[in-house]
Amino acid sequence: MARKPLPLGTWGKFRTYVTHTNEKGKADGYRSTAYFRDFDGRTRQVDAYGPSKTAAENNLQQKLIERRNGGRGNKLTGSDKFSLAADLWLEKFRQMVKDGKRSAGSLDTYRRHLERTILPGLGNLRLGEMNTPLLDKVICGIRDEVGPSTARSCRSIISGILGLAVRFGAIPVNPVRDVERVEGQPKRKPRALTQAEREAWFTQISNDPAAVRADLPDLTTFMLATGVRIGESLGLLWSQVNLQTGEVEITHQIIRVTGEGLIRTRTKSRAGERVLIVPSWCLSMLQARAAQGIRLEQAVFPDSRGGFRDPSNVNTELRKARSPIGGVVRRTLSEQLRKARRDAGITQTEVTKRLGWSRSRISLIECARLKVTREDAAGLLDLYRLRGQQRATLLRLVDEASAPSETDAFSWLTSHVFRKTTATILDDAGQSARQIADQLGHARPSMTQDVYMGRKAKNPAAASALERALNGDPESKTMG
Incomplete structure (x- = not known):
């Protein structure tokens, strides 16, 4: 029976021979050879040389790999990683x-x-x-x-x-x-700000000097008025705002790319490119900002130097604003935890790495803007190597500081809540899912319905219709 041919782009066994010896009779030149089946189906011998057997075989291996890759146009084989x-x-x-x-x-x-x-x-x-x-x-x-x-x-x-x-x-x-489809419930159900919560939120950030410096009142106003993503808000230029008609053109977003830094790039999809009309209260805000002096090529919501803002930094400011500095007990706890960390000679960066936390979490804890759970506190105290009475005292403070507080009212709020709020308001106003999807920049209305509409009752008119249809039906009295 004829021998089975090599698969295309593969080679057979290596054979290595001495090709030269020095004056002392020691081999110092080798030739390694193997048969390679080319992509035209023909098998050819390939040779490579080296001063040692290992070098000759390594050179042959590299030569065969290059021949394979060149012949198949950088395609892959089952033996590739x-x-x-x-x-x-x-x-x-x-x-x-x-x-x-x-x-x-x-x-x-x-x-x-x-x-x-x-x-x-x-x-x-x-x-x-x-x-x-x-x-x-x-x-x-x-x-x-x-x-x-x-x-x-x-x-x-x-x-x-x-x-x-x-x-x-x-x-x-x-x-x-x-492979089995990955199922899983979202971490939190869609939730939108109620009118009372919206009023409370604007009151809170307007009275917070840090939030005002971070431009959160105007930025929040714009996001609620349009439903745009935070990166899209930061990528908006004054040249894309028509202060007469109230139209804003959304085409780009600001993102941070590893190795490149902040870049202004196109929206996530073609559906994200859209022209929106803002309500009068938002237009008034934009006109007031423009009256302070603008450049058409400048961002509407720039950083302190007039450049583009980092969405991550804005989210950090948002987390600080939603969690104002807590009461006396929480402030005392934060001071004690900060002192314990410094006494241990550990930086905030080291804490985040060792505990796997986000970069801002320990910072928010140490400025009394974030409630500390017993589990978090235990992790910190273990890291700081605190034992005995000092540890017990801090844990008692943790228990006292965990009592409900008005400062925790917006602990659940994220920038996406503003998008959900816009979608819910439009839904309540009778807008179709397609219309709301166009406002948010979604290609599929199902995404808008499943993720961004915070309403609990999807069809509140259904009960009324069934009531009218069945309440007067004599047979309905015998149903069940």
Whole structure:
């Protein structure tokens, strides 16, 4: 029976021979050879040389890899690592960003998920080793350890990478196709600000000097009036505002990209590019800002130097504003925790790294703007190595400071709450889901309905209709 041919783009066994010896008769030249099956189907001998056997074989290995990659146009094989396929997929995604087909923010998010979550577990595995049970275990592990939202994103990224491997012929089918869908309830249900809460919020931030310096009253006004994202608000230029008609043109957003810093880029999708008409109370605010002097190329909501503001910094200011400095007990606790940290010789940055907290969390705790749970306090005290009476005293303060306070009224508020509030107000006014989606910049009305409408009763008129239809029906009295 004839020997089975090598698969295309692969090679056979290495054979290495001595080609030269020195004056003492010691070998100092080697030739390594192997047969390679080219992409025209013909098998050819490939040679490489080196001063040692290992060098000759390494040179041959590199030569064969380059021949394979050059012959198949940088395609993949089942023996390639998942990390190589991920690099190719990211490069294609970068090109789509340049072509305006994908957003730079999505690229940065996917790259972070790859580096932090996906590649540590899958990067060194071969594409041919990828199977549904393995990937199902990995994705479920991400769901349990990190959360459903991250797991869904990672599932999509892995599917995209392996879909590329399928198109390049490295694997026959995409194994992610049969991986169980990631289900999970959102961390919090959609909630919108009521009229009373809106009034209380504006009172709170208007009386907070730090919030006023951060320009939060005007920024909040604009976000409630339009329903735009925080990055879109910060990316708005005066050249896109018509102070006569009250129209604002939303086309860009501000995002931070690793290695590039702040950039002004297109909105998340084509649906995000829209022209909105602002209500009169928002137009009055914009006119008052414009009266102070503007440049058309400048942001409507700039930083202190007239440049673009970082959305992360604005969110930090928002977190501070929603949690005003607490009462006497909470202030005392914050001072004691700050002193304990300094006595231990630990910086706030080190605390966030060791406990896995967000960068602003320890800062908010130490300025009495965030309530401390017993679990958080125990983690801090363990880190500061506090024992005995000092530890017991601080834990008693934690219990006293955990009592309900008016300063906790807006602890749940985020910048997305403003979008939900706008959507809910429009919903209550009888706007259709399509109209509200257009206002928010959503391509799919279902997204608007599921995530951004804070109403509990989806069809309040249904009960009235059923009441009218059945209340006078004699048969209804015998139903049940």
